[in-house]
Amino acid sequence: MADQHAPALARRPSSALPAQASPCDTLAIHAQPLGLGPPCRRKKLVLAATILGSSMAFIDSSVVNVALPSIQTELGASVAAIQWVVNAYLLFLGALVLVGGSLGDTLGRRTVFIAGIGVFTLASIGCGLAPDARALIAARAVQGIGAALLVPSSLAIIGAVFDDKERGRAIGTWAGVGAITSALGPVAGGWLVDAFSWRAIFFLNVPVACATIALAIIAVPDNRRKDDPSGPAAALNGHAPPRLDWRGAVTATAGLAGLTYGLTIAAARGFGDHRVLALIVAGVLVLAGFVALEAKSPNPMMPLDVFRSRNFASANLVTLLLYFGLGGALFFLPFTLIRAYGYSATEAGAALLPVPVTIGVLSRFTGGLTGRYGARVLLGIGPAIAALGFAMLALPWVGGEYWRGFFPALVVLGLGMTITVAPLTTTVMTSVSAARTGVASGINNAVARVASLLAIAVLGIVFVWSHDAALDARLDALHVPDAARQTARLAQTGLTQTGSDAGSVPSGVTQSASHAEVTQAQTEALGAALRAVALVSAVCALAGGVLAAVTIRSQHGP
Template identity: 45%
Template sequence: MLAAVTLGSGIAILDGSIVNVALRAVGEDLGASLPQLQWVLGGYLLTLASLVLVAGALGDRHGRRRVYLVGVTWFMVASALCALAQDPAQLIAARVVQGVGAALLTPGALALIETSYAPEDRAPAIGTWAGVSGIAAAVGPFVGGLIVDVTTWRWIFAINVPLCVLVIVLARWSAPESRDEETQGRFDLVGSTLVVVSLGASTWALTTAADASAGALTVAWVVAAAATVAFLVRIRRVPHPLVPPHLFGSRVFSAANAMTLLVYGAFGAVLLFVVIQVQVTSGWSATASGLVSLPITVALMMFSSRAGALSARIGPRVPMTVGPMLCGAGTLGMVGVGEGTGWLGVLPGMVVFALGLALLVSPLTATVLAAVADRYAGLASGINNAVARTGSLLAVAALPALVGLSGTDYTDPVAFTEGYRRAMVICAVLLAAGGVISWFGLRPGPVGGSRDTPETVVDR
């Protein structure tokens, strides 16, 4: 069961990062502009971020294994459509559909672990899941680069088909069904729609900021703001909302998700910008640029379970504070990457970044789940995944325009380097802010919600 859910969610996470290294090849093959390439990434993240909450609630209601298997099957079909795309519009549409499948399977994986294992066995199981998930995100650029150099970018999607078949077989054979037996009322379809509208409008505005008219941007931001406000009002007034607001009565739960937003937003942007920078400016091949993330893979394999054990002994506050700070320091160490940069110009900063990420991933996942009652396992997982993907989505959508990149700047070494350096500084600031939130949000003392203190979180 652990293999089935870990592999399935790993495939979905892998597809969030594997495309980074292939963007240049995709752009040249399909004649895509930078905004279109942003949507190849953003379209996937948009549906994943906006629907993962819905998927978590559906799993709690209708069966976590059932929704997980539907998601894996959906993802498999959409991957085949991505591999067959003939122009940017087709690829973007297929990626949007693929994100729906990823949203359906992602929260179910973690919820199945939380509800299937005895309390004393959950920490190592979650640590394994978190480590493999982090490895999947980190190894994506290397796998993508190898595929692009050896075959064609289309195989980064086609390879998902046999892997998904394997997950379906394993899950049907081994994963037990579970659901929230106390669920009442109708599913919150209106709340789900408001989430999609809010994220969709804000993503469009951020991605097209350099090219769209002021009137269109104003309308998009008004729609996004109105949908956000309506969602916040709705969850407080309806009896059975998509997101029960009492979950955020826990300071631990709220702080962990706030840190997730900043850290995962910066993480997605760092991998994107570094991989493109070493290809465009430093002249690396796709395979070599994919190896940039190798230290992350190694660090997560070696230290994720140890970080979980450390958090269990001393509490999550220190790992979740020091981890983002190390990531920020490593990001600043890569600001100088440019023309003629070799491995020694990238490796030290990436190693520090990797160690910080390995320190925070397992404690973060365990803390979020332990801060709520078991009956909300799917929803809590969905919320944290939605926050993580929203962070990556907004960072990928906003940073290029914010640092002055547009059009075909991803092929111009001089223009891209200027934007790259500004983006890395911004990411370092976001990571440091995540560490500050953890330090103050996870401090000992009464925190409200269903669990009382960070120490209680550790005990669970």
């Protein structure tokens, strides 16, 4: 039987999740077993520690987007390198988050939580000190490993410390503070970039991490005791501790890395390049091997039997499509605002506020709609509204005019996400037995992360090719010779500097066209590239809504 409390849980603050959180993060909290032994007496400090820890991971996955133009300028990074500054983080977070949860059960939630924060903080320092793009990407990858440890452990700690009567308020506080930090994070990060440097956004993690570790040591109980079935004395008591699926984790990471890297360099090399083809094919084959390993593993990190539920499989496909569009749009939007339209990093961060603010304001009104109308209806309507928001970003007059162009589109997008998150969580939860909700939520969490990972790679191709085609057309009209225009192409030299940085018009171009005309051509080309990304995102979101309407069934049991 499905969890009998599913309708009640759907009306709790699950739809108020932080903008960068998975739709099933709240469910992961509910799925945790209560802690053994005496109750924790410092629950407020525990909640503070988990909020600080998870907020670091959520903020770092969004704040970096507004710093990318500054990073690209200082480090001279190409478009592929810029994509990997974000993708390296998402790759290891998405591939290892399921193992991170299992590691917390095996070694102790507090231990893994503190270790995750430590790894994340050291990597943040490495990011701040990075001398070049390669060092920054490597440090971001280590950050992703740290986040994969601390995020599931923070959720598990909340679920284990707070009983059924207290969980609702704890989740509301966690989600509310998370929504605020997700909303203000890009603005604060943009201000740090403008006032100091992009490196400051990484060094800011250090004092926050120190406070979090101190709170965790003082207040978070250690679930690894002698009477814990997964504890050190498990063998003496006749219990076998759960084995970690390291083969699955390594295979998933390798497969996603190969596929993503192949797609990333395809923007510059094309799909006819032998290296591109080899990487994509190898990535797909390794991911197929991952599925085969999980099917045979006695302790798989991703049990395949849960996908036998039609609703569960459909809900995860909807998650993949919707978060694919969202991840890609939120990656390229702030970059285009800065490069094409001359926004400062602070202004670009503030420009994204309508999405989390709309989610936070309307979540209380939309949270109870699932019980009233059913998940299927809302999962058809919500993604369709989100698709409309994406499509509005592609309207012809959306070009630097924020209040007439970007603002209404982002409000509509936020409304669509608000309507979607709660029924998506409910569908995942009611598609499996109550004992499997933790596994189900972990898989859905990973799917959301991987969707953003693939989006940046795939939509990067759309962005680069659309930009180059639009720029060629405009330079043709200006009669700019081919030899002079090559250095203006996005795929050749990295992301074009326009807007406030438009002083770098390629040498030789101005012999046949004015500086202002070429600058305008570059600006229009970046705007056209963003519109192409927005249209693809709209198609993906709409496909998710249609898929939900066709495949999601009324659920009375798994």
